[in-house]
Amino acid sequence: ATLKAPTIFFCRNNGYAISTSVEDQYAGDGIVCRAIGYGMAGLRVDGNDVFAVNAAVREAREYCLTHNAPILIEAMTYRQGHHSTSDDSSRYRCPKEVHSHSTSTDPVKRLNAFLERNGWMSADGTAKIRDEERMAVLQAMESAERRPPPKMETLFTDVYELMPRHLQRQERQLHDHLAKHPD
Known part of the structure; x- marks a missing residue:
């Protein structure tokens, strides 16, 4: 920020830093308000809305190009899974909390619902794409594992x-x- 480099800093605020909730990390309203302390502009966006994130990144890019300055985007989202393979998030999150977010704010479900509501995709079409892409990923993994390091x-x-x-x-x-x- 001190160099005024046209940089987009993208913070995905998923509510936790490994196992520490945001309530135990900082006082105040998220990360974006800290941008001003670094002399930067900031945007907050619903990180579960693919269209809102796209619009925020476009706006941030335009800001960087126009002002030749950095900007911070804070995408508010929720980490539905564990932090890592060694993490057991059930130790610090109750199943009701995870279920609530997985049914109401899941970005994939939201996008699928939008596409289906507008007649651009069907549940069967979504399942077919998911199955085809899963197979493509598994084949790529198998191919990579056969190669020598x-x-x-x-x-x-x-x-x-x-x-x-x-x-x-x-x-x-x-x-x-x-x-x-x-x-």
Whole structure:
């Protein structure tokens, strides 16, 4: 923000930071109000509404281009699943809370309902697309799992045309480590 870089900062406020609810994280009304403290504009949007998010990002982009300045978007949403595979969100969220959000604010269900209401998609069409895409993902995973892992040396070859010194040093350190510990 201090450099006035035309950057969109996108914060998905899902109500939790791992297992800590927003009520225990900060006082006040969300994150977007903090943008002013950094000298930035801010927008809040219903993160469960695909059309509202699209409009907010378009507006933010226009703001960045017009003002040559950063902007913060806070998308208000809800994390329906666990934070990670090691998280058990039932320890800090009751099933009633999760069920309430999954039935009333789920963005996929909302979009499907909109498409069906306007006659652009049917429940059968949605199920067919979901099944086809699930199969495509599973096939891609199987294909990727059959490939040999990339060589360790490729860690350093796909970003910079001319590798910076600090990465050259890290590459040598990795090479030395692998020479000492080949397994």
